[in-house]
Amino acid sequence: MNIDRKHVAVIGAGVTGLTAADTLAGWGARVSLVEKTPFLGGHAIQLNCKATDACVKCGACVAEDKLLSATRHPHVDVYTGTQIETISGQRPYQITYRIHSPLVNADQCDGCGICFETCPVSGAISQGHAPHGGPYVAIRRDLCRYFQDAACTECQDACPQGAIGLSSQAQAGTMQADAILVTTGFTPYDPSDKSYGYGQFLNVITSLDAERLLREHTVMKRPSDGRPAGRIAFIQCVGSRDARLGHPWCSKICCGSSLRMARLIQSRQEDAQITCFYIDVQTFGKDFQPVYRSIRDNIAMVRAIPGDILRTATDELEVIYFDPQSHASKESLFDIVVLSVGLLPAEDNGPLARILGWAPHESGFLPHHGSERHPAPEGIFTAGAATGPMTIAESVSSAEESVYDMVRFLTAS
Ligand SMILES: Cc1cc2nc3c(=O)[nH]c(=O)nc-3n(C[C@H](O)[C@H](O)[C@H](O)COP(=O)(O)OP(=O)(O)OC[C@H]3O[C@@H](n4cnc5c(N)ncnc54)[C@H](O)[C@@H]3O)c2cc1C
Known part of the structure; x- marks a missing residue:
């Protein structure tokens, strides 16, 4: 199959888009990888490697x-800070x-970190990977106050x-x-x-915030005072499996991710006491079972989803x-609470x-391009978590499957 002269656009440069762009380029296509x-x-x-004494197959290293x-790859052109505006209806x-041109000039920035210290909005300035793959400081327009x-x-x-040049302008282009x-x-x-106080109590954080904290400090430090957190709670299924919110699905990755994180924290902080509040533990995949068995002996597993979190006068979280055992309402105190979103x-x-002239699935995820109920316009394909929650390994497989469908389509057309 030969797709040497074909031009393909991949929209979204997460692990799925990166895998697809690399694989398509390997088939000979010219790829434009567009990332907003x-x-x-x-x-x-953004995830930490969760290995302690051995690899726990979390998948975090795959993205890098x-x-x-x-x-x-010489056939992959990367467009960061780029928003698609229109797509014509015909092939x-x-x-x-x-x-949007970058707000931080990578040639002038020496990585001193003063911008991080002065920014009043958490997460508005962050460090990531630039189009050439190297480290890079950037400002997020969606969070930065200047853009409000x-x-x-x-x-x-x-x-x-x-x-830093906050007033730099956007330019239009076509491909x-x-x-x-x-x-x-x-x-x-x-x-x-x-009712968990997220956004009000500094020590109530999300699982993605926890990933960031562990990258920055090795141990889990409380955002309110920088002290290492001795008592840590994870609350599972926050925003998943919740019909009232209209999100009845299981997000699949959260149990494995939180429990691996708990184990990593304990390996770095021996005295950390960790409690996990859960509905039931989803141990997808054959690799997670042995990890789960070793983790649950050291963690208090409580089969209940908390109703409320209060902040005490001494800045603890109640x-x-x-x-479920005593059939009564109970309160426990923690230094930090991680919401597995x-x-x-x-x-x-x-x-x-x-x-694209297409209808998303009723859940809001995009249908798989092979869906009979939601047939995709010709030449449009989907892959990865855009089609539903999935792990990194599944995202990679999904990208490879979709690339195979695209190659067959491009060869035939
Ligand atoms: C807290 C947390 C912990 C996790 N832990 C694990 C774990 O331990 N193991 C595991 O296997 N998985 C884990 N996951 C899941 C993992 O993050 C996903 O499997 C993976 O990120 C899916 O990759 P993706 O490329 O499909 O989507 P994403 O990572 O969401 O990437 C999509 C990309 O598309 C871009 N984009 C969106 N809209 C547009 C647009 N209109 N134009 C251009 N670009 C656009 C986004 O900016 C983003 O860069 C975790 C997830 C979370 C939230």
């Missing part, structure tokens, strides 16, 4: 390998986009290298594609509306739940599906 944020790697690149391989597709009311320029004013692969991934559930459809699925 300044960073490559999506969610998977895929990133390096895709960005080094080859004409795609128009807007590309132009009132805050603290990082720009403080940067000793003058590397052509014989086929398009949509790999827009998922959105983590935002638990601000739950978790209130219905104890569910995987929801990517925010852009709806708008993108409309641009």
